[in-house]
Amino acid sequence: MKLLTLNFLTCALKPCKASPLSFPLHPRDAELEIVESELNLSFLRNILPRLAWEELRGVVRELGLPDLPEIMPEAEALGKASSGKKTNENAANENTITTTTDEDELSPKPEVQPEAEEPDLEPTQTALDLHRLLLETSLRAGSLVCGNCGHAYKVKEGVANFLLPGHLV
Amino acid sequence: MLSTPSTAHVCFDRVYEPAEDSFLFLDTVSSAPETAFLGDRFGQRSEQRRSPPLVVEVGVGSGVVLAFVAANAPAIFGRHDVLCLGTDLNSFACRAAAQTVQTAIKEPAREPSVFLDVVNGDLASCIRPHSVDVLIFNPPYVPAELPDFSRHADYNTLPPESRSTTFEQDSYLLELSYAGGDDGMVVTNRMLEQIPAMLHPTRGVAYLLLCAQNRPDAVKSRIRDWGPGWLAETVGTSGRQAGWEKLQIIRIWRQELAG
Ligand SMILES: C[S@@+](CC[C@H](N)C(=O)[O-])C[C@H]1O[C@@H](n2cnc3c(N)ncnc32)[C@H](O)[C@@H]1O
Numbered sequence: 118m119k120l121l122t123l124n125f126l127t128c129a130l131k132p133c134k135a136s137p138l139s140f141p142l143h144p145r146d147a148e149l150e151i152v153e154s155e156l157n158l159s160f161l162r163n164i165l166p167r168l169a170w171e172e173l174r175g176v177v178r179e180l181g182l183p184d185l186p187e188i189m190p191e192a193e194a195l196g197k198a199s200s201g202k203k204t205n206e207n208a209a210n211e212n213t214i215t216t217t218t219d220e221d222e223l224s225p226k227p228e229v230q231p232e233a234e235e236p237d238l239e240p241t242q243t244a245l246d247l248h249r250l251l252l253e254t255s256l257r258a259g260s261l262v263c264g265n266c267g268h269a270y271k272v273k274e275g276v277a278n279f280l281l282p283g284h285l286v
Numbered sequence: 287m288l289s290t291p292s293t294a295h296v297c298f299d300r301v302y303e304p305a306e307d308s309f310l311f312l313d314t315v316s317s318a319p320e321t322a323f324l325g326d327r328f329g330q331r332s333e334q335r336r337s338p339p340l341v342v343e344v345g346v347g348s349g350v351v352l353a354f355v356a357a358n359a360p361a362i363f364g365r366h367d368v369l370c371l372g373t374d375l376n377s378f379a380c381r382a383a384a385q386t387v388q389t390a391i392k393e394p395a396r397e398p399s400v401f402l403d404v405v406n407g408d409l410a411s412c413i414r415p416h417s418v419d420v421l422i423f424n425p426p427y428v429p430a431e432l433p434d435f436s437r438h439a440d441y442n443t444l445p446p447e448s449r450s451t452t453f454e455q456d457s458y459l460l461e462l463s464y465a466g467g468d469d470g471m472v473v474t475n476r477m478l479e480q481i482p483a484m485l486h487p488t489r490g491v492a493y494l495l496l497c498a499q500n501r502p503d504a505v506k507s508r509i510r511d512w513g514p515g516w517l518a519e520t521v522g523t524s525g526r527q528a529g530w531e532k533l534q535i536i537r538i539w540r541q542e543l544a545g
């Protein structure tokens with residue numbers, strides 16, 4: 118289970134939801150693993166306002182992982198203009214550019230370009246670190262403990278079990 | 287036509303096999319009116335554009351619906367930074383679904399959206415209140431006696447020292463996927479009760495599947511009585527017979543109140 122998931126979870130017991138202590142859940146006896154995934158820069162930039170930064174910092178500390186920065190980074194700190202990679206490629210392959218350029222001029226541009234505002238951004242070290250911590254660092258086994266009622270939800274093979282005895286009846 | 291995610295690795299002896307109801311979800315969320323609605327609410331051009339929407343599917347089963355949404359986020363939401371989270375009572379479904387979603391978003395031509403996890407839980411009870419932007423639920427909707435939950439913990443894991451499930455266990459797990467109690471509405475009613483507290487207060491929307499025996503018109507009018515602004519409309523149907531829809535999907539949302 119990814120650390121980012123903890124940003125959205127709370128104790129499954131109804132009476133706990135009113136208590137600020139039920140968030141975040143606290144990992145205990147955690148066995149961590151890294152599951153690599155592709156970095157999605159616009160996601161990282163946009164998710165920042167949804168993160169409970171202080172709470173996530175706490176979880177990261179409890180896990181004994183390198184601290185998150187004290188202050189949440191700005192979206193601008195996650196991307197930097199890309200280096201001159203494109204130019205080099207072009208120089209090496211002139212025929213291809215000519216064709217591409219022609220096509221570009223002829224075909225109408227699609228009206229909505231989802232990523233139009235951040236065309237050539239590359240992830241900064243801050244972005245790489247954040248991605249590694251929130252999306253690649255995963256809880257393989259252990260428990261998640263509610264700070265209010267003390268219930269420990271087990272995590273096995275990466276799947277957290279939030280079922281409570283007698284919950285369904 | 288967007289392609290259907292592969293569920294070739296899933297064992298349908300104990301996990302719900304995608305069927306007409308599942309496919310109605312795929313068709314409905316990718317239909318022109320729904321992508322227009324969702325794009326308006328969550329797309330790059332909407333006011334909320336900065337914040338990636340959280341999509342939660344309750345009762346993921348094989349994961350076919352969540353994987354479809356995750357893999358086709360740009361077509362459905364007009365953006366690819368969508369967060370996907372699933373839940374199911376059936377732990378075997380949780381594992382199967384996680385793999386279905388992961389496979390679907392890894393396809394080379396995709397712009398990956400972000401898959402969080404599938405957790406083993408009851409409805410959306412472990413998710414933070416008011417955080418869900420899009421809730422999806424294809425519930426156990428058949429009017430049939432509810433399974434006996436008292437053995438859930440035993441049936442939900444492999445028997446000790448064994449590498450396979452028992453026949454009894456498989457029957458129980460499949461019962462979870464269809465048996466909905468009186469009018470097929472017992473599980474759905476529990477979900478409906480939680481929806482106002484789960485959804486994001488302004489932009490939250492839920493898609494819920496109902497069958498004819500669930501008395502969809504009564505369900506919709508009950509939702510409209512939740513309070514000012516609450517709306518419920520049928521946005522997808524299948525199996526039309528003599529003016530009756532066998533299955534339908536309703537959209538539940540809150541209209542912004544003026545002022
Ligand atoms: C009709 S199947 C739908 C599966 C899948 N979403 C699809 O469309 O193919 C219903 C699913 O809900 C799950 N389920 C039943 N009751 C549940 C509950 N209280 N909480 C979470 N999941 C539940 C079942 O295990 C099953 O996987």
Ligand SMILES: [Zn+2]
Nearest residue numbers: 128133263266
């Ligand atoms: Zn608790």
